[in-house]
Amino acid sequence: MSIATHNLRWEAGGRLIVDGVTLNAVPGRMLGLVGPNGSGKSSLLRLIGGLRRASAGLVTLGDCDMRTLPRPAIARRIAFVAQQAATEEDVTVEDVVRLGRTPHRGPLAGWTGRDQQAVDQALMQTGLAAKRRQSWHTLSGGEKQRAQIARALAQAPTELLLDEPTNHLDVQHQLEILELVSHLPLTSIVALHDLNLAALYCDEVVVLMAGRVMAAGAPLKVLTPSLIRTVFGVAAAIGRSPIDGRPHLYLAPVAAAVQPVSEHLRQSA
Amino acid sequence: MPLALVVAASLAALILAVALAVGIGELAVSFADVFRAIANRLFAAGYPVPPIQEGVIWDYRLARALVAACCGAGLALSGVILQALLRNPLADPYVLGISAGASTGAVAVAILGLGAGALTLSGGAFCGAVLAFLLVALLAAGTGGGTERIILAGIAGSQLFHALTAYIVTASANAEQSRGIMFWLLGSLGGVRWGDVGLAAPVALLGFLVCQFHARALDAFAFGTDAAASLGVPVTRVRLVLFAATAAMTATMVSLVGAIGFVGLVIPHAARFIVGPHHARLLPAAMLVGAVFMVLADIASRMMVPQQVLPIGVVTALIGAPAFALLLYRARKKGV
Numbered sequence: 001m002s003i004a005t006h007n008l009r010w011e012a013g014g015r016l017i018v019d020g021v022t023l024n025a026v027p028g029r030m031l032g033l034v035g036p037n038g039s040g041k042s043s044l045l046r047l048i049g050g051l052r053r054a055s056a057g058l059v060t061l062g063d064c065d066m067r068t069l070p071r072p073a074i075a076r077r078i079a080f081v082a083q084q085a086a087t088e089e090d091v092t093v094e095d096v097v098r099l100g101r102t103p104h105r106g107p108l109a110g111w112t113g114r115d116q117q118a119v120d121q122a123l124m125q126t127g128l129a130a131k132r133r134q135s136w137h138t139l140s141g142g143e144k145q146r147a148q149i150a151r152a153l154a155q156a157p158t159e160l161l162l163d164e165p166t167n168h169l170d171v172q173h174q175l176e177i178l179e180l181v182s183h184l185p186l187t188s189i190v191a192l193h194d195l196n197l198a199a200l201y202c203d204e205v206v207v208l209m210a211g212r213v214m215a216a217g218a219p220l221k222v223l224t225p226s227l228i229r230t231v232f233g234v235a236a237a238i239g240r241s242p243i244d245g246r247p248h249l250y251l252a253p254v255a256a257a258v259q260p261v262s263e264h265l266r267q268s269a
Numbered sequence: 270m271p272l273a274l275v276v277a278a279s280l281a282a283l284i285l286a287v288a289l290a291v292g293i294g295e296l297a298v299s300f301a302d303v304f305r306a307i308a309n310r311l312f313a314a315g316y317p318v319p320p321i322q323e324g325v326i327w328d329y330r331l332a333r334a335l336v337a338a339c340c341g342a343g344l345a346l347s348g349v350i351l352q353a354l355l356r357n358p359l360a361d362p363y364v365l366g367i368s369a370g371a372s373t374g375a376v377a378v379a380i381l382g383l384g385a386g387a388l389t390l391s392g393g394a395f396c397g398a399v400l401a402f403l404l405v406a407l408l409a410a411g412t413g414g415g416t417e418r419i420i421l422a423g424i425a426g427s428q429l430f431h432a433l434t435a436y437i438v439t440a441s442a443n444a445e446q447s448r449g450i451m452f453w454l455l456g457s458l459g460g461v462r463w464g465d466v467g468l469a470a471p472v473a474l475l476g477f478l479v480c481q482f483h484a485r486a487l488d489a490f491a492f493g494t495d496a497a498a499s500l501g502v503p504v505t506r507v508r509l510v511l512f513a514a515t516a517a518m519t520a521t522m523v524s525l526v527g528a529i530g531f532v533g534l535v536i537p538h539a540a541r542f543i544v545g546p547h548h549a550r551l552l553p554a555a556m557l558v559g560a561v562f563m564v565l566a567d568i569a570s571r572m573m574v575p576q577q578v579l580p581i582g583v584v585t586a587l588i589g590a591p592a593f594a595l596l597l598y599r600a601r602k603k604g605v
Contacts, residue, residue, distance in 0.1 A: 051498050075501030087491045088358055089546040102489050103501030107482055155500070 002027040002187040003048055003078075003159055008057035010040075010047055017043045019211035020057070025159070025187050032202030032219070033191040036232055040211040041191040042083070042163050048189060049080040049161050061159075075103035078159045079152035083167055085144060087136065094132040096147050097122055100154025122153035126180065142173030149180065160188040166197060195223055195232075196249050207231055220247055229254070272550045275543060279557035283338060286564040290334040291326055293568055298322055307331065328462070336461045337567040337581075338560035339469035340526050343518035345540070345559025346473075346480055348533030349552060350515050353487045354508055358596060359420055361533035362398075362519040366426030368528035370401020371520040372454060373430045373437070379450070380442045391468065394524035398516040401426050456529040456582025458567055465525050476518040477556055483507055484548035491546075529563075529582045531589020536562055538596060 003025045010018040018040045025031045033041045046052045048059055050066050059066040061077060079100070100122065101115045123129045126146045131139070139147060145165055152160055162181065166174035174194070178201045181188055192198045198205050199219040207214045207222060209231045215222045220238075228236040234251050241248040292298045298306075305316035306326040318326075344362065351360040362368050374397020375390050377383040383393060408422035434454070438447050452459075480487075486507045489497040498504045522529070540555035563581075566588070570579040 046495070049499055051495050071498065071503045072501035075499060078499075080495070080499035082492075082495060085492045085496065088356055089491045090541075091491060091546055095546075096491075099489055099491070099500060102485060105485065107485055 002062070003189070004060050005044075005048060006058050006060065008044070008047055008059065009055045010043055010052060011055045012043070017211050018047060018054075021208075021211070021213055023206050023213065023216060025189055026204065027187050028185065029187065029203040030182050030201060031187075031189045032198040032205040033189065033208060034193075034195060034198050034205055034223075035208035035214075038210075039208040041208055043211075044208065045080070045161050045163050045189065045191055049078055050074045051080065072103045075155065077157055078161060079155040079157035081145075081148045081152050081160070081162045081165060083163045083165075085148050091136050092132065093128055093134050093136060093139070093143075093147050093150075094119065094123070096136055097128075097132075097150045097154050100151040100156075103155065118154045118156055122150040125153055125184075126150040141168050142170070142176070145169060145173070145177060146180075149177070153184070158186060160184065160186045162188065162190045164191050164193060166192065166194065195228070195251070199223055199247065199249060223249060272544060272553070275550075275554050276557065279554070279561060282561045283557060283564070286561050286568070287331070287334045287338065290337070290564050290568050291330040294325075294330060294571065296322065296325055298326060302326070332463045332466050333458050333461045334564055334567065335466045336469050336525060337458055337563045339466070339473040340522040340529065341532055341536070341559035341561070341563025341566075342556040343469070343473045343476055343522045343559075344529065344532040344563075345536035345555040346476055346552060347515040347518050348537040349540070349548070349555045350480060350487070350511050351533070352537055353490050353548065354511060355419055356490065356493065357419060358538070359534065359593075360423075361531075361537075362515065363427075363528060363530040363533060364420060365423035366401045366405050366430055367398045367516065367519050368523050368530070369427040369430035369434070370404075371395070371398040371523035372528050373397045373434045374400070374520070375524045376434050376437050376450060380437055380446060391521050391524035394520035395517060397430070398520040398523070399513075401430055402512065402516055404429075452580065453527045455580035456527040456585070457578075457580050458526050458570075459578060461525065468521060469525055472518055472521040473556075476514050477552065479510065479514045480552050481549070483511060484552055487511075487548040488546075527580075527582060529585050531585045531593060532559060532563060535589050535592040535596075538592075 005021050005023050008018055008021045009016065021044055023031070033044060035041055043052065047054050050059070050071075061069065061074070066074065097119050098115075101118060104115065120129070123132055126149055128143070128146055128150055131143065136144070136147065149165070160181070165177050165181070169177065174197065178197055181190065182201045190202065192202075202219055204217060205219045205222050206216045207227065214231055215227055225236040225238065228234060228249070228251070233254065235254050237250045239248055239250055240246065288300055288303050291303045292300055302318055302322060303326055305314070306318045306323040308314040309316055309318060309323060310327050348361040351362065351365065352358055371394040374393040374395065377397070378388050378390050378393030388396070405419065405422045405426040408425060409419040412418050412422070438450055442450060486497065486502045489500045489502045494504050536559040537551070537555050540551055540558050543558070544550040544554045566581055566584045570581045570584045573579055573584070
């Protein structure tokens with residue numbers, strides 16, 4: 001058993017943001033959360049990570065109700081990577097990654113060989129070993145995201161939560177980050193905007209709309225044109241990528257679906 | 270720079286500064302006599318020092334220098350904590366109106382007799398400090414939070430509490446009292462005695478231990494409260510404990526020597542420049558640098574105008590305001 005939610009609800013400012021979500025993350029697999037802006041992806045991730053307190057329902061970690069676990073115990077299992085990380089402090093890449101060891105150390109305990117090993121390994125896995133002494137503020141957006149993932153890996157988690165890790169990144173770095181995460185031997189839950197990236201890398205997806213689960217299952221079974229039209233309000237068709245022959249989602253505004261594209265081109269010419 | 274070296278160097282600087290502060294004054298005393306007099310009192314060493322000199326050294330100047338050191342330490346620690354928890358390089362007890370709230374609390378006890386004798390001056394200052402902090406935090410949260418909001422809320426808070434203090438003094442104090450209080454408000458170490466050391470030293474030391482115990486949690490706040498929570502830091506409890514420690518340190522120092530600005534703001538940045546951003550190193554460094562700075566500022570306040578003692582707050586502001594401007598300028602360049 002990994003993480004599961006049971007009829008989870010969360011209200012903020014009198015509005016219901018997460019409305020009765022039940023889901024189950026399969027151990028060692030990558031679960032994608034997709035849905036339009038404001039569908040509750042980020043809030044759901046924060047509830048799962050124990051960063052917000054649910055109004056009703058519960059989150060279970062293994063067989064435990066998460067509310068019964070102390071904060072450090074949760075942090076030794078679940079690592080969380082936010083959409084964008086910023087700091088005023090003049091820290092190096094290694095300083096950031098070392099933060100990942102916080103839940104494993106007492107307030108007065110020294111830095112052990114095991115801590116250093118975890119940090120070195122995380123830097124290696126994310127390809128940041130050469131930049132360990134570099135200041136955080138000199139990193140590019142993609143490197144900052146990778147440094148945060150390295151910090152999360154140094155936590156030695158069994159579950160990894162990522163909130164739109166590909167936001168603000170160029171295409172190459174988007175693929176790089178998801179490639180990295182999908183090969184980690186962890187259970188991961190990832191909020192994603194890009195449906196094709198979700199289809200490409202996730203073992204399973206959960207589609208959210210207005211805080212409710214609209215569908216869940218294998219990406220290609222779930223992300224059907226009719227569901228995409230209902231949830232995202234765009235027209236969709238499934239074809240094959242000419243690069244690798246894998247299924248690919250083609251998306252267009254609903255109006256464009258009424259007449260073929262060639263018609264459009266002729267008109268505008 | 271290794272921390273041990275920084276601590277050793279600043280401890281040596283502190284002893285030297287205190288000795289200097291004790292030696293300087295209308296009655297000039299040589300370094301040797303300073304140490305002889307202290308040895309006489311501490312170990313009954315029996316050196317021949319004129320009794321008047323020994324009295325001045327021990328009863329007045331040493332107590333004054335030690336309280337100055339404790340105030341510098343306490344204010345610098347408060348600055349480090351506030352800057353870390355609020356993630357704002359411009360946060361300090363003075364800017365956020367906590368010092369102003371403490372002044373109002375102390376004045377309310379001294380002039381209005383609030384608490385009917387059950388509340389000491391520093392107790393009143395603590396209540397005022399907590400009240401000011403809550404008000405500023407509420408105002409900042411109510412206007413949408415964010416790092417600039419809390420500074421703006423702090424400005425509003427300090428203005429309000431300054432006005433309240435002025436109102437209480439004008440409405441209820443006699444001429445003698447108001448002269449004394451106006452001088453104290455600008456920061457004054459005159460009239461400090463050993464009893465005050467007995468209050469300032471334990472508060473500064475205890476405050477330091479509480480902060481140092483949370484050094485690792487403070488590091489985890491670098492990327493915000495959610496990031497700290499996801500690293501296993503019990504955010505609510507840690508913030509509560511550390512804000513209370515900050516309020517206690519600020520209130521104690523304000524009740525003893527008045528609201529002194531810029532120490533809590535500038536010293537943490539100076540310490541960061543020397544030992545880097547890690548709180549396990551930053552806290553002791555800031556404490557010692559703050560102590561040295563305040564003792565030196567006290568010496569300056571007694572020497573700048575002949576035959577007069579400047580309020581120490583004037584000295585710290587004369588040094589601190591340009592440093593504040595420099596910080597603002599650097600923050601702009603970093604695009605913060």
